Amino acid sequence: MEIGPILRALTRNKLGVILIALQIAFTMTVMVNAVFIINERSKAMGRPSGLDEPNMFYLSSTGFGEQFNSEVTEQDDLQLLRTMPGIVDAAPTNAIPVSGSGSSNALRLENDPTLPAVISAVYYTDDHALNTMDLNLIAGENFNSSDVLYQTASEARDYDRSVVSLAFAEALFPEEGLESVGRVFYNGDYPVQITGIVERLQTPWPNNSFVEHAMLVPLNFIGSTSTYLIRTEPGERDRLMVETEEILASNNPNRIIRGLKSMDETREETYRLDSAMATILLVVIVTLVFITSMGIVGLAVFGINRRRKQIGTRRALGASHGQILRYFMLENFFISGAGVTLGALFTIGFSIALSSLFEMPTMSWYYTPLGMVLLILIGQLAVLGPSTRAARIQPAIATRSI
């Protein structure tokens, strides 16, 4: 092993070494941090909302004019929807999970505004919500249809019970979990009893810290706009989206149907920015790896050309193909080694900056060593071509005068 001569040869070409080492260091920083960001976003995008998304869609009905009666319209619509073949169930709601818009409340253990609050999304709906969303009830019971209140905006919002998500129950009553069925919490002045707990239900805002806190309440606001969430049999969604819009739009001239959208589309739109970011980062990583590889190849070719005579001499003195190949691979290994060591410092520094400036989670420990190994491998692969060509240099070159 010719470690000594290799290192000494590198000190004679300091600039080349520095250039490649720095390129490797920057490439590693970008690559490792970008991969981490892509991973985090993918994980976030993959979180289930608790709903049977592929088979669900929703639409809104907005009434106008003197002759529009919101209560009758909503009841007729829901009855029609629930009896349509292919539709499993339909529920009125004020907001849709993962959609980006909705209502939230601050809930407390007592009627005392100085106490810390747990924030939760509130879904104003009826007893069909559990079945429509296909939620998994793991404790307690659903509402009865007699529990459901119908109120206009001028009446008090005094629902007194709620079916909540497990995460929300655990946030309010940390020691009790599933046992918290029957416990009471406060929405401002109003007490609310936990009737049932579902395993999972997300808020409309997936990027908030309280994304898993949700409450279903049996309160239906009668206003000019009603939104209906609908679940279909598998495979029937697309057909039913068209049909329900046509039927509802034509059976009542005092309202328009708008906002028809599937849950799949909703999810895609909400996460569009994350998905775009991941694509852009991927392009950046590939470009960087390509450029750095080209740089390594370039420097290797340059260095080898400069030392043709030296290589030829060594070959003439008996060095085998393998020994020449090993020499250059080892030389690249040292340069890459220096590069990834510097790169590890940059990477960790950059990652810490990202976490503190942009409130991102800190990178798991294994990303950096994996990045180092990967870049050394890439470097070795890049230099394989030129090194193989170097190994084939004829010994006869040693004796030529040019």
Place this chain on the structure above:
Amino acid sequence: MFFYYLRLSALSYRRNPILSSLMVLAIAIGVGAYMVIFTLNYVMGGNPIPQKSDQLFHLQIDSGNPNTESDPPEQLTYIDARALIEADAAFRETPSSKISGIIEPEGDDARPFSVIGRGAAADFFTMFNVPFLYGTPWDESADRNLQQVAVITKELNERLFGGEDPSGQTLRFHSSNFQIVGVLDDWAPVPKFYDVNNNPFDGGEEIFIPWNLVAPMEFSRSGNTNCWKAPDPGREGFLNSECVWIQYWVELRDGEEEEDYLQFLNNYVAEQKEFGRMPRPMNNALFDVEEWLLKEEVLPNETKILSALAAMLLAVCLLNTIGLLLSKFLGKSGEIGVRQALGAHKGSLFMQHVIEAGFIGLLGGIIGLGVAAAGLEGIKVVLGDDLMMTDWIQLNPPVVAVTLVLAIFATIAAGFYPIWRACNVNPAIHLKTQ
């Protein structure tokens, strides 16, 4: 001598086309990618109304929750907005709220449709330099007298009236008759600075009506509403509550007007405190457009992170360029030796090679513009045009200028060490025959 050196640069390029092209490519990729991110930052973080952004202010009145440490609310309550617009204490001012409603076009076969609109005062249009295609904004008296007037966008006008001047025509909106007084010309500031609460990059509203009508006509609100204290039930309860849902902008022409207005706000809040409202310590402030965009963190974190990554990509490309330039210039040692022997001094050799580096930089910059244009189109595709406005994602003149200047100067900077090395060679060595 400049053109002579330029010609030499072109000849030198032709002599090592592969090496030179690799350099141009490296610079093109690095500069192009960086400029894509630069464009995003420049527009999304930029000033959409530079001519008067330092005279337009959004208010901050802290009507928030005394029991928490949260930031002051970003919008105003109905009580405060009404009080301020009545007081009329600024040179120009406007409350502003996003609404939605149904338009019933004329004609039996025309189907009603829903639109997003905005309630604003007459001053809105003059404050924000909103261009008009037909007609004019309504008069201040229309605000005070609750006149049902409306201003619509060019696109809505196309849809309803075929693009003709609709001034004076009646529009049935929210089950009531409105008289159209004007049509806006193309106007889509990026970011939509006057309302950053839902999506500061969306397309903007289609119809504008006097803000004073929003509450009495019970329009559906379409923006963000935040209540730290549950409102009393009913419409009246909501309007009298501490729920915030209204943006409020003032135009103040100089420092004196700013001071006076801030004083007015302080007096107003002190008065409200005597009525038992505003339990938090007084915390009134005026934010001009740029300050408001910064405070509201309109520039997404993603663009900032991408800036750092793109800078590193550019650094890697330039490091590559240094290596390539070194190899190229060292290869020219013979020529440099001959020139020195013929009397060229170090300075002119230096100049010759700086110009050569600049030449390569310019070529790289031009191709980089192509890379940047492609990159921006790619971003438009990946973002889709249905969720936000993407028309502005393209090369514009300032960006083109920065691209070329950056490419030239970056390449020259990358070339300093290689040029210095090359020009310091001892000419005698290279004048010997091999």
